[in-house]
Amino acid sequence: MGISTEPYSPDKTPKKHPLSLQLDVSKFEKATDEEKKQADVMSESTSFFRDGMRRLMKNPLAVFSIIVLIAIIATILIAPRVVPYSYSEIITVNGRRDKSATNLAPFTYSKMEQQYMAQGGKVFPHIMGTDELGRDYFIRVIYGTRISLTVGVFAALIVLIIGILYGSISGYFGGKVDLIMMRIVDVIYSLPDLLMIILLSVVLNEIIKPTGNGLLARLGTNMISLFIVFGLLYWVGMARLVRGQILTIKQNDYVLAARVSGAKSSHIIRKHILPNCISVIIISAALQIPSAIFTESFLSFIGLGVKAPMPSLGSLASAARSGITTYTYKLIFPSIMIALITLAFNLLGDGLRDAFDPKLRR
Amino acid sequence: MEEKFTPDSQYLVQAHDMKMYFPIKTGWFHSKPLKAVDGVSFDIRPGETLGLVGESGCGKTTVGRTLLRLYNPTGGEVYFDGKKVDAKSIGGLRKDMQMVFQDPYSSLNPRMTVEDIIGEPLDVHKLYTSRQDRRDKILHLMELVGLNAEHATRYAHEFSGGQRQRIGIARALATNPRFIVCDEAVSALDVSIQAQVINMFEDLQKQLGVAYLFIAHDLLVVHHISKRIAVMYLGRMVETADSNELNSNPIHPYTQSLLSAVPYPDPKQAKERKRIILEGDVPSPLNMPSGCPFRTRCRYATDECKAKMPPLTDRGGGHMVACWNK
Ligand SMILES: Nc1ncnc2c1ncn2[C@@H]1O[C@H](COP(=O)(O)OP(=O)(O)O)[C@@H](O)[C@H]1O
Ligand code: SF4
Numbered sequence A: 001m002g003i004s005t006e007p008y009s010p011d012k013t014p015k016k017h018p019l020s021l022q023l024d025v026s027k028f029e030k031a032t033d034e035e036k037k038q039a040d041v042m043s044e045s046t047s048f049f050r051d052g053m054r055r056l057m058k059n060p061l062a063v064f065s066i067i068v069l070i071a072i073i074a075t076i077l078i079a080p081r082v083v084p085y086s087y088s089e090i091i092t093v094n095g096r097r098d099k100s101a102t103n104l105a106p107f108t109y110s111k112m113e114q115q116y117m118a119q120g121g122k123v124f125p126h127i128m129g130t131d132e133l134g135r136d137y138f139i140r141v142i143y144g145t146r147i148s149l150t151v152g153v154f155a156a157l158i159v160l161i162i163g164i165l166y167g168s169i170s171g172y173f174g175g176k177v178d179l180i181m182m183r184i185v186d187v188i189y190s191l192p193d194l195l196m197i198i199l200l201s202v203v204l205n206e207i208i209k210p211t212g213n214g215l216l217a218r219l220g221t222n223m224i225s226l227f228i229v230f231g232l233l234y235w236v237g238m239a240r241l242v243r244g245q246i247l248t249i250k251q252n253d254y255v256l257a258a259r260v261s262g263a264k265s266s267h268i269i270r271k272h273i274l275p276n277c278i279s280v281i282i283i284s285a286a287l288q289i290p291s292a293i294f295t296e297s298f299l300s301f302i303g304l305g306v307k308a309p310m311p312s313l314g315s316l317a318s319a320a321r322s323g324i325t326t327y328t329y330k331l332i333f334p335s336i337m338i339a340l341i342t343l344a345f346n347l348l349g350d351g352l353r354d355a356f357d358p359k360l361r362r
Numbered sequence B: 001m002e003e004k005f006t007p008d009s010q011y012l013v014q015a016h017d018m019k020m021y022f023p024i025k026t027g028w029f030h031s032k033p034l035k036a037v038d039g040v041s042f043d044i045r046p047g048e049t050l051g052l053v054g055e056s057g058c059g060k061t062t063v064g065r066t067l068l069r070l071y072n073p074t075g076g077e078v079y080f081d082g083k084k085v086d087a088k089s090i091g092g093l094r095k096d097m098q099m100v101f102q103d104p105y106s107s108l109n110p111r112m113t114v115e116d117i118i119g120e121p122l123d124v125h126k127l128y129t130s131r132q133d134r135r136d137k138i139l140h141l142m143e144l145v146g147l148n149a150e151h152a153t154r155y156a157h158e159f160s161g162g163q164r165q166r167i168g169i170a171r172a173l174a175t176n177p178r179f180i181v182c183d184e185a186v187s188a189l190d191v192s193i194q195a196q197v198i199n200m201f202e203d204l205q206k207q208l209g210v211a212y213l214f215i216a217h218d219l220l221v222v223h224h225i226s227k228r229i230a231v232m233y234l235g236r237m238v239e240t241a242d243s244n245e246l247n248s249n250p251i252h253p254y255t256q257s258l259l260s261a262v263p264y265p266d267p268k269q270a271k272e273r274k275r276i277i278l279e280g281d282v283p284s285p286l287n288m289p290s291g292c293p294f295r296t297r298c299r300y301a302t303d304e305c306k307a308k309m310p311p312l313t314d315r316g317g318g319h320m321v322a323c324w325n326k
């Protein structure tokens, strides 16, 4: 059918094959010098982390939130050492209970305090006034912030740990394991979280009666059930995220290369998969903190929060509702705090995402 | 009963009737096998190169990965150095069988330095006595593939495609393997860089005596480096012969069309040799034609081709062809 099959013969041209128009034999030598030169003009070595930090520091909103967060954390650490009041202490002047020191406006003093000061005594100013029981409001807001932040960070940690473990197992092993694990996630996803928290705290109140003076005992069963519910329910979002990341990263040939080298699953997860999705995980953990703080504030606001007299930002705001027209400042201070913290964490999370994972940008 | 396959000690790698079917979901509970590789056999001698060519999607990558048991094969046997490769024995053989990948970007972890990428197989098999020994071995490997040792602490994204491929080759060489699957190892590179890298593969083979399964979709690339060439079509081998014999005397209609697509340096030669343009698309491996897989695009196809699958038969001197009419 006219197909010529002998247009060339390799024997005639032992050195330069006629087929090697593209692969010219004379070119077949190591171009190491050239390559080295090429390599020498490469940019300064930059690690992924340093690169991301540089981008983060160029983002004014992110830098602003970092400053705000550092300021808040410094304040809640230092203030209790400077301010001579405690969050549960009713103001006394010279050892006597000061009944007139209730509902003071910011930077004002009660009659007893004024008398005492007139006699030459020293009284630490009530920066945010006092509450209806005569407790210094500033220190209560500080402790409330402490509690709220702790709750946020711990809840995010719980979510992070469970989510990473569950998501990475599901994503890495895939197949049937993945299918079953993800159906469980779907079921959990559909449970109403607030209802679960309310039910659990009722049940827990019956079962465990935290005693003693530990932090958990002071926080109360509501907080414990909040943590438990976070541990039981809220990790599913994180697990889904981790799984999705791992499914994408698993496609890369470097994972296959590690398997060709004989690496075990644990090695591959540790060395290849986690380092490549850790930034996404940390970013969404940063975004988890304000959401936990918000949930806690909301629960405290509806009366399911920390146990009195321990304050949280939510319970402070809740207590301030009664005198909202006369003592508006009592609602404003904790609300501003909640807003500042959630905003700062959200902006920081966004900044981190932009700096470390430009692909995720929308 | 099928006769039992006995490995031949003169070969380093032997694949016998290798099959790899992927289950493809067709519904909630149903799946259909996608026959990516369907009964492929070949042998590779120590220090020798077998070229594997075929259009994209014909199952070349699957052959390479099944050979290294990255997939659990549906059927057939693989022997390495006389030992059967199975789920149990593969752990001990990983050191000897390595792979170089097509994509120089996705094959290197962007969060790792060159040193750690090349050092990974050393770490996995604990092939060093001290930190210094590890570093010396890595620097030696970098030198072997023509990389500047000063760049050991850099990240892969700072290198060009050709350099990245050298990093991947150094990693494959780290455990001192006797066999490397090069899966389109140069396809993603510029033509001039391809030449350098292929040349390096040849040098390394001379120095280290390593055998290659050299996969490419381009006959030119394979011809230069391979002693023997195997041509694949839709998961099957259609022709195998010595490299020169295949180029000068292609028998299978598919091989002929592949060769006719090769660009010629001499316009007169190019004119003499008519291009055979293949009509139609490659059939889906999910919907394999009956009989000869090539019959939907073959101009010599007859009724016999429709009825029966042609077996590979020797046409003299080990030139094997699977075709009824040629
Ligand atoms: N993991 C997999 N699952 C399902 N199908 C696959 C998988 N890998 C490859 N295939 C299919 O097998 C066929 C051969 O693919 P491949 O071996 O990658 O071909 P080549 O390397 O020659 O381009 C293709 O049709 C491809 O879609
Ligand atoms: S067997 Fe028939 S269809 Fe297949 S290549 Fe030969 S002639 Fe063509």
Ligand SMILES: [Mg+2]
Pocket (backbone or CB within 6 Å): B057, B060, B061, B062, B184
């Ligand atoms: Mg391929």
